[in-house]
Amino acid sequence: xxxxxxxxxxxxxxxxxxxxxxxxxxxxxxxxxxxxxxxxxxxxxxxxxxxxxxxxxxxxxxxxxxxxxxxxxxxxxxxxxxxxxxxxxxxxxxxxxxxxxxxxxxxxxxxxxxxxxxxxxxxxxxxxxxxxxxxxxxxxxxxxxxxxxxxx
Amino acid sequence: xxxxxxxxxxxxxxxxxxxxxxxxxxxxxxxxxxxxxxxxxxxxxxxxxxxxxxxxxxxxxxxxxxxxxxxxxxxxxxxxxxxxxxxxxxxxxxxxxxxxxxxxxxxxxxxxxxxxxxxxxxxxxxxxxxxxxxxxxxxxxxxxxxxxxxxxxxxxxxxxxxxxxxxxxxxxxxxxxxxxxxxxxxxxxxxxxxxxxxxxxxxxxxxxxxxxxxxxxxxxxxxxxxxxxxxxxxxxxxxxxxxxxxxxxxxxxxxxxxxxxxxxxxxxxxxx
Amino acid sequence: xxxxxxxxxxxxxxxxxxxxxxxxxxxxxxxxxxxxxxxxxxxxxxxxxxxxxxxxxxxxxxxxxxxxxxxxxxxxxxxxxxxxxxxxxxxxxxxxxxxxxxxxxxxxxxxxxxxxxxxxxxxxxxxxxxxxxxxxxxxxxxxxxxxxxxxxxxxxxxxxxxxxxxxxxxxxxxxxxxxxxxxxxxxxxxxxxxxxxxxxxxxxxxxxxxxxxxxxxxxxxxxxxxxxxxxxxxxxxxxxxxxxxxxxxxxxxxxxxxxxxxxxxxxxxxxxxxxxxxxxxxxxxxxxxxxxxxxxxxxxxxxxxxxxxxxxxxxxxxxxxxxxxxxxxxxxxxxxxxxxxxxxxxxxxxxxxxxxxxxxxxxxxxxxxxxxxxxxxxxxxxx
Numbered sequence: 151x152x153x154x155x156x157x158x159x160x161x162x163x164x165x166x167x168x169x170x171x172x173x174x175x176x177x178x179x180x181x182x183x184x185x186x187x188x189x190x191x192x193x194x195x196x197x198x199x200x201x202x203x204x205x206x207x208x209x210x211x212x213x214x215x216x217x218x219x220x221x222x223x224x225x226x227x228x229x230x231x232x233x234x235x236x237x238x239x240x241x242x243x244x245x246x247x248x249x250x251x252x253x254x255x256x257x258x259x260x261x262x263x264x265x266x267x268x269x270x271x272x273x274x275x276x277x278x279x280x281x282x283x284x285x286x287x288x289x290x291x292x293x294x295x296x297x298x299x300x301x302x
Numbered sequence: 303x304x305x306x307x308x309x310x311x312x313x314x315x316x317x318x319x320x321x322x323x324x325x326x327x328x329x330x331x332x333x334x335x336x337x338x339x340x341x342x343x344x345x346x347x348x349x350x351x352x353x354x355x356x357x358x359x360x361x362x363x364x365x366x367x368x369x370x371x372x373x374x375x376x377x378x379x380x381x382x383x384x385x386x387x388x389x390x391x392x393x394x395x396x397x398x399x400x401x402x403x404x405x406x407x408x409x410x411x412x413x414x415x416x417x418x419x420x421x422x423x424x425x426x427x428x429x430x431x432x433x434x435x436x437x438x439x440x441x442x443x444x445x446x447x448x449x450x451x452x453x454x455x456x457x458x459x460x461x462x463x464x465x466x467x468x469x470x471x472x473x474x475x476x477x478x479x480x481x482x483x484x485x486x487x488x489x490x491x492x493x494x495x496x497x498x499x500x501x502x503x504x505x506x507x508x509x510x511x512x513x514x515x516x517x518x519x520x521x522x523x524x525x526x527x528x529x530x531x532x533x534x535x536x537x538x539x540x541x542x543x544x545x546x547x548x549x550x551x552x553x554x555x556x557x558x559x560x561x562x563x564x565x566x567x568x569x570x571x572x573x574x
Numbered sequence: 575x576x577x578x579x580x581x582x583x584x585x586x587x588x589x590x591x592x593x594x595x596x597x598x599x600x601x602x603x604x605x606x607x608x609x610x611x612x613x614x615x616x617x618x619x620x621x622x623x624x625x626x627x628x629x630x631x632x633x634x635x636x637x638x639x640x641x642x643x644x645x646x647x648x649x650x651x652x653x654x655x656x657x658x659x660x661x662x663x664x665x666x667x668x669x670x671x672x673x674x675x676x677x678x679x680x681x682x683x684x685x686x687x688x689x690x691x692x693x694x695x696x697x698x699x700x701x702x703x704x705x706x707x708x709x710x711x712x713x714x715x716x717x718x719x720x721x722x723x724x725x726x727x728x729x730x731x732x733x734x735x736x737x738x739x740x741x742x743x744x745x746x747x748x749x750x751x752x753x754x755x756x757x758x759x760x761x762x763x764x765x766x767x768x769x770x771x772x773x774x775x776x777x778x779x780x781x782x783x784x785x786x787x788x789x790x791x792x793x794x795x796x797x798x799x800x801x802x803x804x805x806x807x808x809x810x811x812x813x814x815x816x817x818x819x820x821x822x823x824x825x826x827x828x829x830x831x832x833x834x835x836x837x838x839x840x841x842x843x844x845x846x847x848x849x850x851x852x853x854x855x856x857x858x859x860x861x862x863x864x865x866x867x868x869x870x871x872x873x874x875x876x877x878x879x880x881x882x883x884x885x886x887x888x889x890x891x892x893x894x895x896x897x898x899x900x901x902x903x904x905x906x907x908x909x910x911x912x913x914x915x916x917x918x919x920x921x922x923x924x925x926x927x928x929x930x931x932x933x934x935x936x937x938x939x940x941x942x943x944x945x946x947x948x949x950x951x952x953x954x955x956x957x
Contacts, residue, residue, distance in 0.1 A: 544855035545884065573891065
């Protein structure tokens with residue numbers, strides 16, 4: 151059974167993390183393999199997991215009654231999906247993430263991450279620093295998508 | 303400069319509003335039209351007027367003159383609806399071309415947005431025909447939806463090649479789209495190119511070009527390694543009527559292809 | 575009477591003999607065009623002879639205002655420039671480029687054949703002569719010189735007039751190195767001198783063509799001191815434009831708040847561009863007859879003040895009036911230099927005179943310089 155730490159370290163989200171912090175994260179992580187058609191998450195469910203995609207292809211979709219599932223993003227190797235919601239009340243997914251072709255992901259338990267970050271603020275800072283960067287890029291890209299650069 | 307008469311041989315509908323026309327000379331004669339990738343012609347539809355349209359065919363095959371045209375007004379309606387046998391006027395080739403000779407020895411990344419693949423296709427043909435002269439070749443192509451993608455069959459063929467990497471991404475799609483979804487700039491970090499010996503050719507809507515350039519600069523490329531193709535209203539195509547001015551540049555004559563470092567200050571200005 | 579006349583010679587022609595000069599031009603096959611009064615307006619039109627020049631008239635010009643007044647003498651060239659310039663003859667505001675006729679399922683193009691007019695421009699001021707030289711660089715350079723302009727320009731005879739002893743209400747040609755005296759590019763250049771009852775012209779020969787015309791006209795050699803006396807006449811100009819670093823100044827100040835200030839006044843009427851002797855923007859119109867069998871392509875003068883001017887599918891590049899005034903001014907004074915190697919402005923003053931709200935571009939440039947300077951002061955002051 152391959153150790154998780156080197157796999158974590160190789161993922162862009164964990165770039166530059168101290169080995170002792172990697173060890174902490176590894177304790178919250180498990181490897182998951184999903185087949186095409188399976189879902190990483192469904193809209194409405196509790197967002198209890200944070201995913202680092204290692205390999206494969208996942209579509210992020212919003213379901214529309216009239217138009218069916220609308221893909222707003224595709225994820226692949228090196229991508230990230232999820233909410234590091236460290237509040238009391240759990241967060242809920244508002245999108246579906248469907249596996250399109252065989253995918254291997256690292257699934258991190260958000261609650262586990264929260265407890266560890268509360269206990270070790272240095273770890274918390276490193277994790278949230280990377281999460282903030284991820285959100286900033288997502289926001290910029292979504293704004294661009296919304297602006298519809300191909301309009302007219 | 304008067305138009306020369308050409309004849310439509312073939313008219314293929316690419317998308318809901320875009321058509322690819324193949325032209326030859328009247329009487330079945332070959333087009334015999336030489337051009338450099340990135341150049342355009344002023345196409346004339348009888349009594350309607352002229353429109354500047356990039357040449358989208360293979361520069362190594364001058365026997366057929368190919369144009370991909372989007373229907374946006376009266377003149378382009380006359381051009382797009384021209385059935386085989388219809389005469390059209392052609393003035394050109396006009397404008398500055400993609401630097402395919404200067405890029406020899408480099409990796410080349412082509413980034414196309416929407417209709418922007420049409421002016422880039424001649425460059426891609428050239429690069430593929432002289433494949434050993436270039437390093438890594440990447441085509442990044444973005445459009446609004448899968449229905450807006452041009453040259454679908456050709457895209458599939460290009461994807462099948464071992465010496466060209468093709469990334470296609472749309473802004474949104476239905477469940478039957480098996481390709482990438484996400485703005486085209488998100489593909490750029492996945493592309494491979496040498497930081498020192500790379501030439502990037504970009505063509506698409508202004509907003510798309512702006513963010514694409516930013517992403518490449520962010521990745522570590524320099525402005526002199528990036529080329530863009532600009533669009534402005536054109537009436538004469540010769541740098542004289544004044545309509546295509548962009549700061550000190552006449553887009554029809556100094557462009558439409560510009561090296562980014564030469565125009566960087568104007569690119570970032572508004573309403574110029 | 576007749577003496578060897580060569581390029582560079584300076585001769586005197588009396589006012590009484592002056593009409594013979596124009597008659598000689600007419601005999602040589604030139605179509606005389608120049609300043610004349612028509613319906614109470616000073617225009618450039620066909621001249622049958624010197625008798626149709628606006629003798630005894632002068633102009634009073636200020637930003638937003640043009641008035642004609644009677645002079646106390648009978649000077650033939652006692653006024654400045656009116657609304658029109660010589661560009662209407664070299665670069666006609668409406669011109670048929672070609673005709674297309676349907677045939678055999680296709681169509682053919684018939685080039686427009688026109689007789690090239692041989693104009694003699696009578697009374698070209700230095701600013702306007704400079705403007706012609708500026709337009710030469712626009713229309714004649716490069717691999718595609720404009721055939722219409724080129725043909726007319728080659729034929730055109732230029733009888734220039736030095737400006738002297740007058741108030742130029744809105745001009746600033748001195749600042750632009752465009753006057754008030756002509757220096758080159760003319761066939762003949764004259765000073766009009768009225769001293770008491772003496773009324774005569776000092777004429778400098780600028781070309782062999784000019785010499786040929788002069789040989790047909792009664793004249794005498796200028797005596798020592800006469801050219802200097804003529805050259806001493808002073809033109810009083812009320813304004814100047816600082817041109818040092820002007821291109822860089824304007825390029826740096828695209829977001830200067832002064833543009834908002836002038837945009838609040840500018841009507842975007844385009845008068846300035848219509849009357850400017852160097853503006854060259856034009857458009858093409860494709861029209862067809864009622865049968866749809868014959869199409870014509872016309873070239874038409876245009877200005878950059880319309881929203882249409884920069885329209886491409888999806889919208890106009892310059893949707894705001896502010897951006898369009900800025901485009902006109904920065905093109906004229908800055909971009910033109912990069913495009914053609916010299917300024918596009920000759921300081922003729924027409925854009926000030928014919929602006930309905932009297933915008934003065936020399937004041938606008940000064941305001942931008944000052945706004946930039948005071949902004950720098952504020953920044954340094956906070957150190």
